[in-house]
Amino acid sequence: MSDIRKKLSEWINEPNPVKQQWIYNYLAKRGLSGQIRIDPYSPNNRYINEQIPDSNLIILNDRIRKAWSQKIHREKKGLKSFNFIMSEHIEKQLRYLAKNLNKNLKDTLESILLNTYKTEREQQERLKAEAKKEKALKRAQGNRPTWPNFENTLFSKGSTEKLENELLKAKQEINHKDKQISDLLDMQGELRETIKELQSTSESDQNHTHTSNTNNTPKEPEGPPNSNNTSSQHEEVIIHLWDKLRARTLQMIEANTKANLNLALDASIPDNQKKKIHKKVATSVLKDFDKLKQYKGIRELIETKS
Structure with a gap:
């Protein structure tokens, strides 16, 4: 056996299954399996074809050893060989970039x-960071209600009609309250004017009596019946005005009570919001009842004096 055959035979028979499998694949891809017979799973089935001249074995030995060395070198460097097809257009672009x-x-x-x-x-x-930040923000908000999708809900046909109806209802309620307040202000104005007239009449009567006493005239002062009649008329006006205020206050209490009842039946309003509105309405009703007590006390005082 020649030296080249001996060296190549020793090299392919080294106990390295990975190398033997690689040699098998290398020869098979190049159509050289007939020159060197190697079975990775059978050590006894490895031999070099005797008909291959030594000159060919020298070339084969040189190529196969270099290929194996390159493989080991690439693996150490973390490199890997690829064999793929690329279009000519992409190849031109790649070469252009490489040149630049x-x-x-x-x-x-x-x-x-x-x-x-x-x-x-x-x-x-x-x-990922944005998603984490948004998740943390939602966790910090706790059970707070999220804003609705305005594009799909707020501006939909059904939602828009509902909002328009609620807006119209709110405007009507505001106008009604404004009228009630205006009426109350008018009544208070009338009451002030009546009080001024009573004060003026009282001062006039006192001045007239004082003048009569100073002149020592034997004239009889105007008797109490006329004074009583005037005072009685003013008292009746005051009582009438207070009764009107009382009636108006009762209407407002009734309206607030109905509004509170309708609110309780409205399932579209959250319970926590209902509690706030209930409290506000109840406070308003209590204030109105305080007004009624004041009206009643003033009326009883006037009736007692008369």
């Missing part, structure tokens, strides 16, 4: 892939 970057095709392709990967990773990290 002063790099070879491999380094240019690696730069493109690394930059694309880096950009994609940064975008994914940014989206």
Whole structure:
């Protein structure tokens, strides 16, 4: 056996299953399985074809050993060999970029892939951070109600009609309250004018009596019946005004009570909001009842004096 055959035979028979499998694949891809017979799973089934001249074995030995060394070197460097097909158009663009970057095709392709990967990773990290921030914000808000989708709910036909009806109802209620307040103000104005007239009449009567006493005239002062009649008329006016105020207050109490009842039956309003409105309406009703007590006390006082 020649030296080249002996060296090659010793090399392919080394107890390295990975290398033997690689040699088998290397020879099979190049159609050289007939020159060297090697079975990765059978140590006894490995031999070199005797008909192959030594000159061919020298070339084969050199090529196969270099290929194996390159494989080991690439694995140590973290490199891997690829065999793929690329369109001519893309190849021209790749060569153009490589020329401008002063790099070879491999380094240019690696730069493109690394930059694309880096950009994609940064975008994914940014989206992940935003999602984490939004999740933390929702957790901090607790059970607070989220805002509705205005585009799909607020501006839909049904929601718009409902809002318009509620707005119209609110405007009517405001106008009604304004009229009630205006009527109360008018009544209070009339009451003030009546009080002024009573004060003026009282001062006039006192001045007239004082003048009569100063002149010592034997004239009889105007008798109490006329004074009593005037006072009685004013008292009747005051009582009438207070009764009107009382009636108006009763109407407001009734309206507030109905509004409170309708509110309790409205399922579209949250319970916590209902409680706030109930409290507000109840406070208003209590104030109105206080007014009624005042009206009643004033009326009884006037009737007692008369």
